[in-house]
Amino acid sequence: xxxxxxxxxxxxxxxxxxxxxLAGAPRVEVIGDGELRMGPHRGILAYGxxxxxxxxxxxxxxxxxxxLELRAMTPEELLITGTIAAVEFMR
Amino acid sequence: xxWLINLLRGYVELHVTGAFPERLLNLxxxxxxxxxxxxxxxxxxxxFRVALRDRKxxxxxxxxxxxxxxxxxxRGAAAVAGxxxxxxxxxxxxxxxxxxxxxxxxxxxxxxxVVGNDTVSTAVxxxxxxxxxxxxxxxxxxxxxxxxxxxALRGLPELSYMAVNIYGTRAEVVVHETEKKPKLVDETIPxxxxxxxxxxxxxxxxxxxxxxxxxGDVVAKGEVLITGALDLxxxxxxxxxxxxxxVRAAGSATARTWRTLEETIPLAVQSKEYTGEERTGxxxxxxxxxxxxxxxxxxxxxxxxxxxxxxxxxxxxxxLPVWLTTQTLRGYELTERPVDREGAAAQLEEVxxxxxxxxxxxxxxxxxHSEVSVREEGGRLTxxxxxxxxxxxxxxxxxxxxxxxxxGNAAE
Numbered sequence: 001x002x003x004x005x006x007x008x009x010x011x012x013x014x015x016x017x018x019x020x021x022l023a024g025a026p027r028v029e030v031i032g033d034g035e036l037r038m039g040p041h042r043g044i045l046a047y048g049x050x051x052x053x054x055x056x057x058x059x060x061x062x063x064x065x066x067x068l069e070l071r072a073m074t075p076e077e078l079l080i081t082g083t084i085a086a087v088e089f090m091r
Numbered sequence: 092x093x094w095l096i097n098l099l100r101g102y103v104e105l106h107v108t109g110a111f112p113e114r115l116l117n118l119x120x121x122x123x124x125x126x127x128x129x130x131x132x133x134x135x136x137x138x139f140r141v142a143l144r145d146r147k148x149x150x151x152x153x154x155x156x157x158x159x160x161x162x163x164x165x166r167g168a169a170a171v172a173g174x175x176x177x178x179x180x181x182x183x184x185x186x187x188x189x190x191x192x193x194x195x196x197x198x199x200x201x202x203x204x205v206v207g208n209d210t211v212s213t214a215v216x217x218x219x220x221x222x223x224x225x226x227x228x229x230x231x232x233x234x235x236x237x238x239x240x241x242x243a244l245r246g247l248p249e250l251s252y253m254a255v256n257i258y259g260t261r262a263e264v265v266v267h268e269t270e271k272k273p274k275l276v277d278e279t280i281p282x283x284x285x286x287x288x289x290x291x292x293x294x295x296x297x298x299x300x301x302x303x304x305x306x307g308d309v310v311a312k313g314e315v316l317i318t319g320a321l322d323l324x325x326x327x328x329x330x331x332x333x334x335x336x337x338v339r340a341a342g343s344a345t346a347r348t349w350r351t352l353e354e355t356i357p358l359a360v361q362s363k364e365y366t367g368e369e370r371t372g373x374x375x376x377x378x379x380x381x382x383x384x385x386x387x388x389x390x391x392x393x394x395x396x397x398x399x400x401x402x403x404x405x406x407x408x409x410x411l412p413v414w415l416t417t418q419t420l421r422g423y424e425l426t427e428r429p430v431d432r433e434g435a436a437a438q439l440e441e442v443x444x445x446x447x448x449x450x451x452x453x454x455x456x457x458x459x460h461s462e463v464s465v466r467e468e469g470g471r472l473t474x475x476x477x478x479x480x481x482x483x484x485x486x487x488x489x490x491x492x493x494x495x496x497x498x499g500n501a502a503e
Contacts, residue, residue: 043117047131070129073120 026056039077101169109158290346300340334498456482
C-alpha cells in the first residue's frame with residue numbers, strides 16, 4: 001500500500017497533478033490558528049486537548065496547541081478547533 | 092442554531108471507557124454517526140454527545156471498539172417527551188382517545204351562524220335550516236351545502252338568497268332578504284273615497300272622481316267624499332244621453348275631527364301571593380343527547396309558576412352545542428285586591444294617549460286639544476279620552492263592477 005501511494009505521489013508530482021486527488025494524500029487546511037480541516041483521513045490515533053494525532057494513511061498529522069477539540073468528523077473529513085500552535089507530519 | 096436543532100431533536104450525553112476509546116470515534120465517523128461536545132478525560136475515557144435517535148446504533152459500535160458506554164443524561168424536547176410517555180399507558184390512551192375524538196368530533200357541526208338578515212329573525216332561519224338538516228350536531232360531510240340552502244330557501248319566501256358554508260365545526264349561513272314589493276293599485280277596480288270619521292272638512296283635494304263636499308262642510312262617518320261615478324254631459328239642447336263614467340276615485344280630505352276613545356279596568360283584581368315554596372330543576376342538552384332531570388316536577392296541591400330558562404353555553408363569544416335549561420317552580424295563592432284608583436286612572440290615560448298617537452300616526456294627523464275624564468260604574472273604572480284632531484279622513488272603498496262608461500244611449 002505504502003509503495004503504491006508513494007508511486008502515485010511521485011506520478012502526481014511528475015505530471016503536476018493535485019496529489020490529494022490522484023494519490024489520496026491528506027489535505028490539511030489551517031484557518032488562522034483556530035481551525036484545522038483535514039481530509040481524507042483514516043481516523044484518530046490519539047486525542048487530547050493539547051495534542052491530536054490523525055492518521056493520514058502514509059503519514060500521521062500531529063496537531064499541537066491548547067483547548068483542542070474535535071468539532072466534526074465524517075469518514076472523509078474532520079474539523080479541529082482550538083488554539084493551534086503547530087502542525088507536524090510524521091512518517 | 093445547531094444547538095437549538097439538537098435540543099429539539101434530543102440528545103444523550105455519554106461516558107466512554109476503553110483501552111483505545113479513539114477507535115469508537117473513528118467508527119462513529121465511518122458510520123456517519125454525528126457526535127459533538129467531545130471532552131477527553133484521560134487516555135482511556137472521554138465524554139461526548141450524540142443524537143437520541145443514534146443511541147442504539149452506538150451500542151453496536153462500542154461493542155466493536157471494545158468500549159463501555161455509560162449514559163450520563165438525556166436532554167432536549169424529544170427526551171422530555173419520551174420521559175413523559177414512558178410507562179404511562181393511561182396518559183397514552185387518553186392522548187390517543189383525544190386525538191381520535193378531535194378528529195372524529197371535528198366533523199360534526201357545533202355552531203350555525205346566520206349573517207345578512209335584518210327583518211327575518213335568526214330563529215326562523217335556523218328552524219328552517221334544521222328541517223333541511225343543518226343544525227348543531229349534524230355530520231358535516233353528509234350535508235350538501237347547495238341542497239340544504241335550496242331546501243331552506245323554499246320555505247322562506249322573505250329571503251332571496253342563501254348560501255351555506257361549512258368550515259369544520261362551524262356553518263356560516265349567508266342570506267339576502269327579498270326587497271318588499273310596493274303595493275300595486277289596480278286602476279281597473281272602481282272605488283269611492285269615503286269619510287272615515289265625522290268631521291268638518293278644511294281642505295278637500297281630488298285626484299280622480301268628483302268631490303261631493305267643499306271646504307267647511309260637515310261630513311258624517313261613511314259618507315262619500317269623492318265619488319267614482321262621473322255624469323257625462325251631452326251637448327246643450329241635444330237628446331243624446333252619454334250616461335256616466337265610472338273611475339277609481341282618489342284624493343284626500345283634511346278635516347277637524349273629534350275622537351272619543353275609551354278604556355276600562357276592574358276595580359278589584361286577583362293578585363299572586365307567593366307562598367315561598369320553590370323548586371328548581373335542571374336539564375342539559377349536549378348535541379343531540381338530553382339529560383333531563385325535570386321529569387314529573389311539580390308542586391303538589393297548589394298553583395305555581397313554572398319559569399323555564401334555556402341558555403346556550405358560550406366559549407369566547409361562540410355558541411357551543413350545549414344548552415342548560417333551568418326550571419323554577421314557585422308556588423302561589425290568589426288573593427283579591429282593590430286597585431289603586433289614581434294609579435289605574437293614570438295607567439288608563441297613558442294607554443288612551445298611546446292609542447290616539449297611533450291613530451294619528453296612521454292618518455298623518457295631529458292632536459289639537461284633548462282631555463280625559465274618569466268614571467266608576469259597575470265595579471269598573473272607565474277612562475274616556477276626547478280629542479280634537481286634524482287628520483286625513485279620506486279612505487278608498489272599492490265598489491263592484493269595472494271602470495268605464497255606463498248607461499246612456501250614445502254609441503261608445
